[in-house]
Structures are given as C-alpha cells and as structure tokens.
Amino acid sequence: MKNFSINHRTRSGYSVIDLHGELDAHTASQLEDALKDLINQKKCNIIVNCAELEYIASAGLGVFMAYIEDVRADGGDIKLTNMSDKVYNVFDLLGFPALYDILKDESDAIDNFNS
Amino acid sequence: MTSSTNPEENNSRFELKTVLETTRMLLESRSKDFILQNLLLIIMGKLLVPKAGILLFDNKTGLYTLSKIKGSFNFEQNDTVDLAFSKTNKSKSHVTYDMCQDNVPNLISDMDGSIFFNLRTVNRHIGYLFISKKAVDKPIQQSELEFIESLSIISSAAIANSEMFDELKATNQNLDHRIHELNTLFDLSKEFNLLVDREKISRIFKFALLGQLFVRSFFLLYKNTDSVEVLASSNLSNPILDSTAVSIFELTENVVEVNTNLADSFPLLKQNDIAALIEISIQNKKIAVIGVGKRANNKPFTDSDFNFLRSLSNLAIISIQKTYLLEERIEKERIEEELSIAKAIQDGLLPNPIPAVDGLDLSAITLSSSQVGGDYFDIAQTPDSNYVFAIADVTGKGYPAALLMANLQSMLHVLLPVDITLATATERINNLIFKNTPSDKFITFFWGKFLKDKKIFRYVNAGHNPPLHLPKNSTQFQEMDKGGLLLGALQTMTPYHETDIPLQKDDIVVLYTDGVNEAQNPDGDEEFGEDRLKECILKYRDRSAQYIQDQIIRKVNEFTRGHQFDDLTLLIFKVS
Numbered sequence: 001m002k003n004f005s006i007n008h009r010t011r012s013g014y015s016v017i018d019l020h021g022e023l024d025a026h027t028a029s030q031l032e033d034a035l036k037d038l039i040n041q042k043k044c045n046i047i048v049n050c051a052e053l054e055y056i057a058s059a060g061l062g063v064f065m066a067y068i069e070d071v072r073a074d075g076g077d078i079k080l081t082n083m084s085d086k087v088y089n090v091f092d093l094l095g096f097p098a099l100y101d102i103l104k105d106e107s108d109a110i111d112n113f114n115s
Numbered sequence: 116m117t118s119s120t121n122p123e124e125n126n127s128r129f130e131l132k133t134v135l136e137t138t139r140m141l142l143e144s145r146s147k148d149f150i151l152q153n154l155l156l157i158i159m160g161k162l163l164v165p166k167a168g169i170l171l172f173d174n175k176t177g178l179y180t181l182s183k184i185k186g187s188f189n190f191e192q193n194d195t196v197d198l199a200f201s202k203t204n205k206s207k208s209h210v211t212y213d214m215c216q217d218n219v220p221n222l223i224s225d226m227d228g229s230i231f232f233n234l235r236t237v238n239r240h241i242g243y244l245f246i247s248k249k250a251v252d253k254p255i256q257q258s259e260l261e262f263i264e265s266l267s268i269i270s271s272a273a274i275a276n277s278e279m280f281d282e283l284k285a286t287n288q289n290l291d292h293r294i295h296e297l298n299t300l301f302d303l304s305k306e307f308n309l310l311v312d313r314e315k316i317s318r319i320f321k322f323a324l325l326g327q328l329f330v331r332s333f334f335l336l337y338k339n340t341d342s343v344e345v346l347a348s349s350n351l352s353n354p355i356l357d358s359t360a361v362s363i364f365e366l367t368e369n370v371v372e373v374n375t376n377l378a379d380s381f382p383l384l385k386q387n388d389i390a391a392l393i394e395i396s397i398q399n400k401k402i403a404v405i406g407v408g409k410r411a412n413n414k415p416f417t418d419s420d421f422n423f424l425r426s427l428s429n430l431a432i433i434s435i436q437k438t439y440l441l442e443e444r445i446e447k448e449r450i451e452e453e454l455s456i457a458k459a460i461q462d463g464l465l466p467n468p469i470p471a472v473d474g475l476d477l478s479a480i481t482l483s484s485s486q487v488g489g490d491y492f493d494i495a496q497t498p499d500s501n502y503v504f505a506i507a508d509v510t511g512k513g514y515p516a517a518l519l520m521a522n523l524q525s526m527l528h529v530l531l532p533v534d535i536t537l538a539t540a541t542e543r544i545n546n547l548i549f550k551n552t553p554s555d556k557f558i559t560f561f562w563g564k565f566l567k568d569k570k571i572f573r574y575v576n577a578g579h580n581p582p583l584h585l586p587k588n589s590t591q592f593q594e595m596d597k598g599g600l601l602l603g604a605l606q607t608m609t610p611y612h613e614t615d616i617p618l619q620k621d622d623i624v625v626l627y628t629d630g631v632n633e634a635q636n637p638d639g640d641e642e643f644g645e646d647r648l649k650e651c652i653l654k655y656r657d658r659s660a661q662y663i664q665d666q667i668i669r670k671v672n673e674f675t676r677g678h679q680f681d682d683l684t685l686l687i688f689k690v691s
Contacts, residue, residue: 025306025319032322058299059319061326065411066349069331093291095329098412 044076332408489516630683
C-alpha cells in the first residue's frame, strides 16, 4: 500500500480535505469516496488542501473531473489550495486552471467562496 | 572644443546609447509583445513619428499580420494584409513608399513619406517595421535611417529569439504532456495487473481518461461474442440502448468526428456532446469503440490524443478480458474439482475390492465414458450368507445418471437385509424410482442371488440386456430375460417374476451393459453386437473370469479403436 491518506475537517463552515502523499490510479478511489461522502451530505463547498500532496497522476485529476459538475449543480465548488509547483505543473499541463480555482491558501479559498 | 558642445556628435552619442540600451533590453526579453512594443515606442519617440506598426510575415499564407500598431491605421491590430513587393525591393533593408511601384495597401490614410524597414535575420524574413512620415514637416535624415536599421537588426534577432523560445516552450510542454501520458499508462498497467475486479478496472480507466484528456463525458463499447456492451462510461444523460451501441460500434472506423448529421441521428451523441468516436483494435480486429465528449476547455483533440485513448483503452480491455478468462478458469477448475469428488463418491458406491465369493470365480469392472456415469453393478451378501449380483444402466450420462445410480444403490442396500423375495424388492424399488424421477428417466436392472447350497441362481430381469449363461459342455448360451418391466417407467402393475436356473461347475454367467454390445466402430455404422461377445466368451471359456473379462474389453477396444461412447460394465462369474 502506498502512502496516501485523506483527512477531513471543517474551517469557517467549509469542508476541507487534506491530501497527503501520492494520488495515483491505486489511491484515486479513496479520494472518490471522500468526495462522494461530502456530496451525499450536501456539503458541496469543498476546499482541497494540497500542501502535503507529493504527486498526482491523471487518475487523480480524473476524480476531480468526475465530480465537479455534481458539486456545481448543487451550487457548490471545489477549490484547490497550497499546491507545490510540481503538482501545479501537472494540473497546468492538462488544462485544469481553466476549469478550477487553484488558490494560494485556504483563506483565499474562503474569501473566494464568500465573495 | 569638447564633445558635449558639438550637437551632431552629441546626438549620435545619444543614438548609440539608445541602441546599446535597446539591444540589452531586447535581447534579454523573452516576450515578443514586449519587443514589438518597445521597438515602436522608441522609434516614434525619437523620430516624432505619429504612426508605426509591425507586420509579421506568415510563411504558410505568404501574408503579413499587423501584429502591433500605434496611431490611427486603416486596419485593426492582427488584421492580415498582402504586401506585394518586387523581388528587388524585398532584398532591400528598407523600401520607401513614394519610390516603390508595388501594389501596397493603404495602411494609413496618408501613405506618402512612409517607409517599410525589412526585419530579417541571416536566414529568414520576419516582416516589416512600418513608419509614417514625421509629425513635423521634416524629412527623415540618413543618420536616422541608419539608426532605425540598426534597431531593426537588433529587434529582428530578438524576435527570432523569442519565437524560438516560444517554440521551445511549446515543444517542452508537448514533451511533458507525452511523458505524463506515458506515466499514466505505466501507472495503470501496474494497477490493472493487480486487479481482477472489472468494476474497479473500469472506474480507474474512467478517472485516468477524464483527467488526462480533460473531458467530462465518454463511453466505451466492447464487442462481446454476441453483443455490444458498455464497459465504462461517465456523465451520460441516459443509459445507452443496445441497438444504439451496436449501430455506433458498426459505423465507427478509425476516427469519426461527430458532425451535426451524425449527432442528429443519435440522441446519445447529441445529448452528451460527444465529439469523436475512435475505433480500438487488437491485432487488426475491431473490438471496441470509444466516444469522447468535448474537452472542458474546448481544445480540439489531436492525433496524439487519439493514440493515447487507444493505448489506454487497449490496456483496460486486455485487463478486463483477463478477468473473464480468469473467472472461466476458476469456474472450470471448480467444476473439475466437483466432478472428481463426485467420481470418488460414485466409485465408493461400487464394491471395492470385489469380494471373494465361496464357490465362484468372480470378476467385475465398470468403465465410465464421462467422469461420472450411469452404470452400476453390485455384489453384496444377504442375511442368509448368500450373495446377490446386480447390474443396472441408468438412461443418459453424467450427473443426472450418476444421481439416479446412487439412489438405486442406496435402495438396494436398504432392502438387502429385509426378508423379502427378489421379486418383491424389485417391485418396491420400481415404485420408488417411478416416484422419484421424471418420466423420461428409467433404469434397466438385473439382479440375481446365488444360492450356493442348492447351486441355484435365482434372478429378476427388469428390462436389462439379458445376461448370458453358458452351461458347461454346451456352446449354446441361455439368455436370462425373465422378470418384468424396466425400473421407473410405470408403477408396478403386474408383479415381477423370479426365475431359478441350476448352475454346475464350470458354468459361466456374464452380466453386461449396452456399453459392450452397442459399442460402435469408428465409422459409427456397426455395433460390436452379442455375437462377438459370445464368440469371445466361448473362445476363452477355459480361462478365469478375470481373463475372460480382460479379453472382452480388449476386443471392444479393438473394435472401437479406443473411442468409448457409453459406460461399459461387466460382471462375470464361473462356478468352481
């Protein structure tokens, strides 16, 4: 088992998911479960903190693609924060900044939600 | 006289300084826009030119794009124009509008006095720097022309640099993209190898596809032996109909870009914004079709994207095929395992070893054509210390026959200790079998009891091939055919009959099933028959029961050339 883990918490009323380690084909389903869980609870304002995310593969990005519409349909959004350059490059390479808010940190994301 | 007091020298020093500063600034810059902007502003400011623009040459079209303009032009920025300069003019470092005879469009309202400066590097024409006449009524001086030409040369180099840099950047990004695709494939092939769960494989496939291609909707159709199934999909508005899946699978060849016509004929394509259908082949055989929706950023798909899709789909399909094969193998192994357990159980129902019976030389064998069979024989002791010999053949083969055979065996053993006649016991067995089995299942059955003190063989034949009795000193076989109806066909109406035949030393009795007499030659047009059986018994009548048995089997095998079609059972005894 690779070292990947997800932590849930709440900040200023927003759901925050902390990603740790490597998000790839093997671990993508864990992120899927976490997102599905939040969507089922109608917690659709989601901040994904990538500070501890070391690597992301396409399958990991695919999970975000698969659920963004559900989240937005419920009036929410997924905002990504605290990305390392290495991780950001992958998002950028595949064109994700066009569709997702990628922000410096959680406070920015919260401001963004509030505005 | 100091240099600062000479205005001309002062001016040229200023120009030199500008050229140097500009050089440094331009060469350090990686942004084309910045370079063009500065070139225009420096020249406009220094020469008091109210209108200037950069026209960049497009190699493919042969036209010029107004990449940057300052002041009032007759064109918008980024418009394209045709500058039909003559060959001679093209080779000049600058072309004065007033002097040239060429067909040049009116870039500005008053073209008089305007000049085109050639922007070029050693090996390439980049375009033109265009300037109008000065705002003040003064012609452009020779020194000013030289100044602009110097700047043009530097700027050309800078533009070429920045273009190269952009190209390099694009190439690099392309390369990064390819590497990422490879990583994705590598990542998945590793993951798929570990997976036997089809649902999980198709989910990971889905995520990798969505993430890598930046799409939201897709479907993967897979051609099975007799249908087209949806292996994976995402974000479809409705489930895919079987007929639609088949039609789309059939119509897709190589890559089909979905146009309005096609979208109108298939709501599936229209509703889900499917942009392209791609054929997936393994060893030149179309096995799957994938439809992908528009990209989230509306960028068109490239050949390289389609190739990636093919590789990814291939990987997933092979993994999924692998899971089917694995399941088949497990299922086959399970069935084989069950079958061998069943065979062991059935073997346990037959007497093993064949008991030694006082006063008889005895041999018996059964050979099943499939692993479990419907033939049965038994040799069992009765409470009066005599022995019963039974043989039976259940209709059909395999499991159903084996079950019924086991049923018969248990009845027989339950009834043996009960003090009733063979005829009554047969009647009870018949009634039970009739009750327990469907009407198309029945059993031919024969059994007999050897009363050793009286040397009498008492038998009941319920529809079985008549066993053969060969009395000593006779070449005529007696057929033991009396008894009653075969078992399980009808409720007992008329009672079964028992028949006694006296036996003497060296008499031979042969019980057999139709696997012997109905064994067929390889052409299937001739049966082994009773005559060959009798011939064999006569020939070896002086040998042991075991020997006679072995010879019969050898003859049957010779006749069929080793192709056994039915279960075969023999029970032979010789009075000693």
